[in-house]
Amino acid sequence: MAEYALFLGCIMPLRYPGIETATMEVAKALEMDMEVLEGTSCCPAPGVFRSFDRNTWLALGARNLALAEEKGTQIVTVCNGCFGSLWEVADLIEKDEKKKEYANSILKEIGKQYNGGVKVRQLAEILYTEIGLDAIAAKVTNKLDYMKAAVHYGCHYFKPDIVKKIDNRERPKTLDELLEVTGATSVDYRHKNMCCGAGGGVRSRAKEVAQAMTDQKLEAMKESGANCIVDICPFCHLQFDQGQSGLGTSFPVIHLSQLYVMAFGLDEAINGFEAHTVPVKF
């Protein structure tokens, strides 16, 4: 199997499939050896299923990891939820023998086993550390200098930063730099590092509370003079894309993979922007 296995998850393939096609095309353009990891389920989502029952969360996560282990590949996610769950399940199993034993006692029932060692990555972090800004810049044929983007990192990308060591939680820069390499500007705004509001099962249980958090971010984006939102997570993406009618804003919401499709001059039809509530136009 390929070096990188794209983990699909739920929101991307089922709500914003353009992120899926965009990710595969961008990987191809950057000569990354990447295939879709087949037979997976929900990661399972960290906010809901870990909240309900950690054992089930661990066992289902371990099954997804076992699929990557069988293929001898690393997992690439383009969703902070999937990244958060799979990274944490892998980390727990690595560090806690009891958790590993429990996970395998359940996997035994389905004739599977997870021995550990599968690397779980976020595409943004691979682009930043392995592919590099220079190689990305070399692919940019369409300067996106008309974009003034409010970047939204999302929580589970770099937190907990003490163990993840991807970026600085108080002053992150990887996504800003990954954006600006396209010629776009990253605008500074209040609440830049704040949660989108959707996580932790809040969107499904108390939608108005999730929306109130989103509104705080949108207000701040408005003040900053941004003309779009750039994210690295389909769930944050959905929260921003579907949550703008109340304030009457119309920031196009663009995932990093979709942004690179635009910057690399690839066929923009693959971005699947027709799934977006807010039209992507400038």
Next chain:
Amino acid sequence: MASDNKPKAVDPAFTKSVVDAGADTVTLCFQCGTCTGSCPSGRVTAFRTRVMMRRVQLGFKDDVLPSDELWLCTTCASCDERCPRGVKITDIIMTLRNMAVREGYMAEAHKNTARSLMKTGHAIPLGDAFRKLRETLGLDGEPPTVLTDKEGLEEIKKIVKATGFDKLVG
């Protein structure tokens, strides 16, 4: 149940059960309020992370487990990254939520999400419009996940049975 001002029964066994479930750092909290100051949810609601930690320390079980507040945390982890006492707050909230679910406090919306996972292997359904959009994009209408992998879906069903999740959700 929203919190009110009526005195609640103190249950020291509750504190112990939270500690025994691995959330022992709750005892380290010295009530500085850094967590509350970091909390995106507390900005828009009456949920106070610091108060929740204190309630656990004092054994105010009935203020914690049935509460709506317990479910207002987005698990953003801003608080526990900043806590000067190393209290693993998000983790403690997870422990409390797991306990709440076992005591039967689970919102209908959450039960439905859990049922979707048990039935399809995914947290949300695939509608016709999205199936068509996938095809327009050159993808298979149904993604190559457990949605199309029958054996894989059977595995998910076996796992949720083996962990007792199916009974827990009901």
